[in-house]
Amino acid sequence: MATVVPRDLPLIDLLSKASSDDLNVLADLITDNEKGRVALDSKVKITIRNHRAKGSLQSISDVLEAEIRAFGSNSIVNMFRSSSVSYLELATDVAKKLDGKPTASHDVFAIEEIVMRQALSKYAGVKSYSDYAALVGQVAQVVKLLVSAASGIGGIAATGGAAALASAIGGRLVTLAAPPLAVAATGVTIFQAVSPAFRITVPAVLQIAKIRQMRFEADFATYQEKLRSCL
Amino acid sequence: MPVNTDPLVRSLPDIPDVLAKIQSGVYRLWGGVVRYASGTDKGGQIVGHLLFPGDSQQTQERLQQLQATLSKGLGSLQNGMSHLQQSMNVLQGLQSANLVLSGLNLAVTTAGFVIVCKKLDGISAQIQAQSHDIVQTFQLVSDIQERNLLADEAQFRALTLTARQFCEQGDVEHLKGLITPFHKEYQFTKLVLEKHAPIAASNVERLSEIRLLQDRLVNLGLMMAHVQMKAGALKYSRECVVQLESDLTALNTRRVEVLICDRELASKINHRQLTGMTNFLQHGKHVLPALTYQADVIDLEIRNPGLLERASESKEILLVAA
Numbered sequence: 001m002a003t004v005v006p007r008d009l010p011l012i013d014l015l016s017k018a019s020s021d022d023l024n025v026l027a028d029l030i031t032d033n034e035k036g037r038v039a040l041d042s043k044v045k046i047t048i049r050n051h052r053a054k055g056s057l058q059s060i061s062d063v064l065e066a067e068i069r070a071f072g073s074n075s076i077v078n079m080f081r082s083s084s085v086s087y088l089e090l091a092t093d094v095a096k097k098l099d100g101k102p103t104a105s106h107d108v109f110a111i112e113e114i115v116m117r118q119a120l121s122k123y124a125g126v127k128s129y130s131d132y133a134a135l136v137g138q139v140a141q142v143v144k145l146l147v148s149a150a151s152g153i154g155g156i157a158a159t160g161g162a163a164a165l166a167s168a169i170g171g172r173l174v175t176l177a178a179p180p181l182a183v184a185a186t187g188v189t190i191f192q193a194v195s196p197a198f199r200i201t202v203p204a205v206l207q208i209a210k211i212r213q214m215r216f217e218a219d220f221a222t223y224q225e226k227l228r229s230c231l
Numbered sequence: 232m233p234v235n236t237d238p239l240v241r242s243l244p245d246i247p248d249v250l251a252k253i254q255s256g257v258y259r260l261w262g263g264v265v266r267y268a269s270g271t272d273k274g275g276q277i278v279g280h281l282l283f284p285g286d287s288q289q290t291q292e293r294l295q296q297l298q299a300t301l302s303k304g305l306g307s308l309q310n311g312m313s314h315l316q317q318s319m320n321v322l323q324g325l326q327s328a329n330l331v332l333s334g335l336n337l338a339v340t341t342a343g344f345v346i347v348c349k350k351l352d353g354i355s356a357q358i359q360a361q362s363h364d365i366v367q368t369f370q371l372v373s374d375i376q377e378r379n380l381l382a383d384e385a386q387f388r389a390l391t392l393t394a395r396q397f398c399e400q401g402d403v404e405h406l407k408g409l410i411t412p413f414h415k416e417y418q419f420t421k422l423v424l425e426k427h428a429p430i431a432a433s434n435v436e437r438l439s440e441i442r443l444l445q446d447r448l449v450n451l452g453l454m455m456a457h458v459q460m461k462a463g464a465l466k467y468s469r470e471c472v473v474q475l476e477s478d479l480t481a482l483n484t485r486r487v488e489v490l491i492c493d494r495e496l497a498s499k500i501n502h503r504q505l506t507g508m509t510n511f512l513q514h515g516k517h518v519l520p521a522l523t524y525q526a527d528v529i530d531l532e533i534r535n536p537g538l539l540e541r542a543s544e545s546k547e548i549l550l551v552a553a
Binding site (some may be wrong): 001002003004005006007016026150220223224226227230231 | 483485487490491494497498499500501502503504505508509512513515516
């Protein structure tokens with residue numbers, strides 16, 4: 001039976017109840033601010049764009065989920081996986097990329113916590129946070145920074161020889177081809193964070209972690225209120 | 232000196248003036264007490280006390296009649312609306328308490344006492360059926376001392392049977408001798424519950440045993456109040472009821488305090504478990520108006536000896552003038 005304050009809601013369910021503002025961030029990341037990415041089906045891009053405009057991205061949470069998981073199959077370690085990975089695998093890869101130490105005993109909530117903690121430490125120099133609201137606010141800032149960086153590199157990577165390479169290798173490994181120019185433009189730290197597919201998956205997992213934290217806190221507040229009303 | 236209670240006591244349906252004044256907001260209900268509403272010349276002053284029939288079924292019917300009569304005032308009167316609504320809420324609380332406990336007069340009438348005895352017998356049978364889990368629940372209190380549940384249960388049953396016999400025979404002297412063992416049983420049950428209340432997980436995982444023990448606590452408290460009353464110690468009878476009310480409130484408050492702080496546990500509780508927990512907590516909350524009412528009734532009996540006898544025989548709600 002489902003728990004009252006779930007930590008591990010399936011991604012589709014989680015996104016179906018998220019706010020439009022939060023889903024817009026994911027939509028922009030997936031579509032590169034509606035400019036499109038090499039491996040993004042143009043029909044999917046149009047679907048996402050239309051729903052974003054109507055504020056109804058919640059109704060295509062399955063599409064968003066599939067696209068996010070598909071990006072997870074693009075890093076080198078995922079070369080031998082099937083077409084897409086589970087969200088748990090994807091989040092675990094991101095946690096490892098950020099020098100976290102996820103284990104098999106961690107659930108998705110715990111892994112996302114590792115991702116948030118590592119990302120805040122790495123990109124914002126934040127080692128601790130006072131409360132959940134501060135955490136969510138800081139995560140939002142880091143996501144904004146990473147989305148901006150991902151867009152800059154993505155634009156370059158999606159042109160010329162990179163596209164041909166992608167075609168030859170198959171899948172979305174094209175993102176490995178980010179040129180040195182992009183590294184110089186964005187700085188080594190950001191490039192390390194957003195290199196290969198991680199430039200998409202790191203901010204995506206961070207954004208999803210933020211959405212899950214907010215949902216958890218809202219569910220927990222409802223649970224607390226139910227109990228308090230018994231007094 | 233015995234007081235002639237007749238001029239003081241009247242059947243509520245015979246005094247429509249009181250109902251009209253509750254409707255208009257001049258009077259207001261506080262538990263089983265009718266008072267002048269705040270803002271009136273005599274704001275807060277007691278007009279009289281309601282005494283409900285001894286039989287729970289009749290109490291329920293009379294409460295519903297009273298609610299129906301008062302509700303006619305809702306919507307048609309602008310003045311005193313909030314006062315009337317509050318009085319309706321009081322009746323609702325008493326109705327819930329009556330339903331939950333199967334009687335508002337359990338501690339203060341002989342009929343109620345018999346019901347409490349039967350409930351305790353039922354609880355004992357359930358405790359025995361769940362003896363394994365109950366032993367584990369008790370063992371949290373002391374791992375060193377192995378408790379002999381059967382011997383304990385036998386002692387408890389003997390106590391309730393003896394109390395019932397002495398009450399029916401009016402054997403006051405022997406009843407007094409039972410007060411200490413009653414206190415011991417009550418305190419032991421309360422201590423077990425107090426040990427578990429601050430353990431958030433225990434409140435969920437051991438809910439069925441805790442529910443049984445709390446039922447026992449409630450009925451023990453009511454029985455003890457009755458025994459004290461039969462033994463002529465009305466002041467202590469009232470204290471038993473007030474203590475029970477305070478203990479239930481404290482236990483529920485502690486449980487809620489720990490549960491709302493435990494995020495990890497919250498993430499493991501399913502909807503069925505939460506419903507079970509909130510039903511249990513609500514049950515404890517719904518008992519409280521009945522306890523407040525009974526404490527007031529015992530207070531009335533202290534001031535007007537013989538009132539209870541009359542109330543238990545009546546089929547109507549009585550108003551006892553202040």
